[in-house]
Amino acid sequence: MINIAEHVTKTLKPTNLKVYFNTVPTGYDIQDQYITFLEINAKPALEASDQEFETERLIQVNVWSKTDYYLLVEDIKQLMESAGYERTIEYDVPKQEGDSHFNKVLRFVFFDEY
Incomplete structure (x- = not known):
C-alpha cells in the first residue's frame, strides 16, 4: 500500500x-498557480477470504490559477495518467465575485495493490 499523499506530491513535482x-x-504569499488534492474515498476493489488485496482510491486534484490554466491541466493529466491514475471526470468551478x-477539478481513480 502506498502513501497516497507522498505519491501524488511526487507525481506532480x-x-x-x-x-x-x-x-x-x-496568508499573503499565495502563488498565482498552485495545486491542492485530497482523497475523496477509498474502498476495497479486490477481496478474497476476508482479505483485501487491492484498494480503489478516488483522488481529487484542484488546479488554482489567476490566469489560463489549460496547458497546466493537460500536464497534470499526463503526469497522473503516467503514474497509473485513471481520470474519471473534470470540470471548471464557476468563479464568483471575491x-x-x-x-x-480533476478526479482520478488509482488501484493500490498490496
Whole structure:
C-alpha cells in the first residue's frame, strides 16, 4: 500500500508548483498557480477470504490559477495518467465575485495493490 499523499506530491513535482494535501494556502504569499488534492474515498476493489488485496482510491486534484490554466491541466493529466491514475471526470468551478483564482477539478481513480 502506498502513501497516497507522498505519491501524488511526487507525481506532480515536475509542475514546479506548490502542491498541498488536504489544505489550501493562507496568508499573503499565495502563488498565482498552485495545486491542492485530497482523497475523496477509498474502498476495497479486490477481496478474497476476508482479505483485501487491492484498494480503489478516488483522488481529487484542484488546479488554482489567476490566469489560463489549460496547458497546466493537460500536464497534470499526463503526469497522473503516467503514474497509473485513471481520470474519471473534470470540470471548471464557476468563479464568483471575491475569488482570486480560477479552479479546475480533476478526479482520478488509482488501484493500490498490496
